[in-house]
Amino acid sequence: MHISEGVLSAPVLVTGAALAAAGISIGLKKMGYEKIPQVAVLSSAFFVASLIHVPIGPSSVHLVLNGINGLLLGWLCFPSILVALALQAILFQFGGITVLGINTVNMALPGVICYYLFSKLVNRDGGLLSLVAAFACGFLSVCFSGILVAISLVFTEQSFMSVAKLIILAHLPVMIIEGIITLFCVAFLKRVKPEVLGGIYGKGA
């Protein structure tokens, strides 16, 4: 889901950085100082979990988990994802300084959208509906991310169109897996510790 350094054009990079700055500042406003350890530990958990490779046929994909990150953190998923991406850039050189903004937006914005779309539904007592919402949350968050990546590429250079289409198509299985994982993960949290889903992180300072 990362876009490497050097691929995108200056206008796209600047737009991405500006949008990220806006999202991050909303997130930071909602994150009081006393919440920093909580958000940080959860961010580390997402960082670690996103290194998990799940098999799909002969190949494997790594988890994205921006949907469930959004569900748990709301707007705070902007700073959370920013920090995770910065660490990936420093430690593994995935992504980099100039694409940090656009990559953050591509991952975190779908998270926030899914938070608004599904948080209430997921937290409802009703069994089936909340599970469907959880699946949709995982599926759509990756889907939106794929679309945003595609848009970033196409706005850079028209000839990226076919690459962009292929990227969205290639993410289809990832979307399904993320949907399933998010569904079971939400079911797990609801049984084991519903407070985590209750959005105490997301609900602002």
Added chain:
Amino acid sequence: MESNSLIINLKNISFSYSADKLILDHLSFQLHSGDRVGLVGPNGSGKTTLFHIIMGLLRPSSGKIELFDKPANEEKDFREVRKKIGLLFQDADDQLFSPTVLEDVAFGPLNLGKSPEEAIGIALETLARLDLSGFENRITYKLSGGEKRLVSLATVLAMDPEVLLMDEPTNGLDDETEEKITDILKGLNLSCIFISHNLDFLFKTTDRIYAMANGKISLDEELVPHPHIHVHKFGRLPHEHKS
């Protein structure tokens, strides 16, 4: 199974996490069927590491591993072996990841290819054997420390292993739970290796105690009985003198 056959055979195993310190240094060790062995050693001497080497979770930098009379080198070899050797982790919290006890105990049998019905049957039976009937629907994460330890044991026994490796099974348990686990372990008819800092526990549950130090294992076979006087406060609270 033929008795006294060689189950675990480690030859000249060396291992290190980082270049600057050798954790296992040309270590050799053998476990025969029916052996009940204790393992002691200071913190950081590599006891847990040794278990992970035996299970193929870590690979030695040199040396040979033979398990059940077959060389074990690759992940594939270890996969077979893990069905027969049950490992209990130092921290029971690391072992239980399913929402409920039943799901967790059934996880192993399901991986061995059992049908869900069979797996549930095996799980319930194992729980009953450990006096844990009625725990099926408890949330694993909410169990107390001692309960977690017992359920972890159930998850391992549900796979019907031939050998049991346990990493500090009595750590952090109160006396009553410790006694319960000691009794259960004494009653199990399996080959086993127990790591513990608790000599008295090992004395009750094992036949031989090895010590680990400087990356090697050594055996102290001699019995050194020595009387001494034990005087202490607090004698009215229920307590037990180990050994």
Added chain:
Amino acid sequence: MESNSLIINLKNISFSYSADKLILDHLSFQLHSGDRVGLVGPNGSGKTTLFHIIMGLLRPSSGKIELFDKPANEEKDFREVRKKIGLLFQDADDQLFSPTVLEDVAFGPLNLGKSPEEAIGIALETLARLDLSGFENRITYKLSGGEKRLVSLATVLAMDPEVLLMDEPTNGLDDETEEKITDILKGLNLSCIFISHNLDFLFKTTDRIYAMANGKISLDEELVPHPHIHVHKFGRLPHEHKS
């Protein structure tokens, strides 16, 4: 400070995490200045909970808390008190949250309003006191279990507390590290409460041992010395009989 003044006074404290189970049930307890107290009790009996109540991290559903002769009800009251009572957590990883040892030990003094230079001075001094000179720039997560425990102790002592609460300080430590911590704790001239399952440790470091059960605390003041014979294998390995 006047000796024998009342430091901790809990009256009829009740507490539960969920409606179905009362963890503390009209518990009363007093600690006077200079007291050194041990606390034992089965897993889940509420020992850790009790510490959290004393520190104001959890609020009782009923009952009164008086600390240093003042009632403590609100966050504001507890803030003052936390400067004088040091709490060591069960898991050292929770306690060491800064990148380096120096930063972690200086964290408390900085919060107490010391300047960075003063804080660094205090930190270095405290580390030296615990024989940890040279640890300043070590990365906290790379410390061994025993080192983490010692550094956690330094973080608490750096705040110069009058009372020390420790939650299972010897858990999972080998004999040598355990002995080191025991010696350090014996040497500290503070009032303290130590939770432990390790009676021998408590016997060495405290004057009185309380037991927790059914949400209440009871004291067994009588000394009950009783000789008994201790015979065991494995006598050649260096080992120590506690108590």
Added chain:
Amino acid sequence: MIEEQFSTGNSFVHSLDPRVKIIVAIFFSVVVAVSSNFASLLPALALSLFLIILGKLSFKKVLYRLLLVNRLILFLWLFLPFTYKGEALFKIGPLVGTAEGVLYASQITVKCNAILLAMIALLSTTSVFTLGHAMGQLCFPDKIIHLFLFTYRYIHVISQEYYRLINAMKMRGFIPRTNLHTYRSYAYLVGMLLVRSYDRAERIHKAMICRGFNGKYHTLSRFSVKMGDILYLSVMLAAILGLVILQWKAIA
């Protein structure tokens, strides 16, 4: 799992003030990312290679890193020559590769690798904690800095928890496959990690409160600028300015 492979060493680059390295890395990345001409990109690549040499880093390790990261670039090579409009250069079956497409793809490749090499030489030669502190002194928002430092601190604790859990799963015969059982097990694993992190966060917060924390973070770190730092900064900024001029001349 998480190793700072290049952070230890005793080269000149390793001993530089981290703030200087961050400033240079930012300027270099931005200038190269917006450049669109080989006249400035090739010198930039040379400059970043020089930085790697200055850092005495193992070429093998660096090359391995580059290979991992260049996968997306490789992917672009499969498409760009054929989708970019321009003069035909070669043909594979019905596909026509254009000269402009090849040039464009090469440009992206050079850009990407120049920036990557500079990042390895500048940022990865500093420990993450030091970077965090340095960013704090460079007036990054302090909430971000503390979030960054805390996150990195606990990645290690949680990755250990992760490894222990996954080992426990393996131990019970778990073999990942493409089936529901696998996905459900991974989901439980993630859920358990989240629950434990939540609990741990609560305990850490309590531990902080007990040590007098009241919402304000203090930092101890301070760095001192040495002569070498100033020299390095001036030379690098001059070189980057040179890149800007080259690029500007090429467009004009």
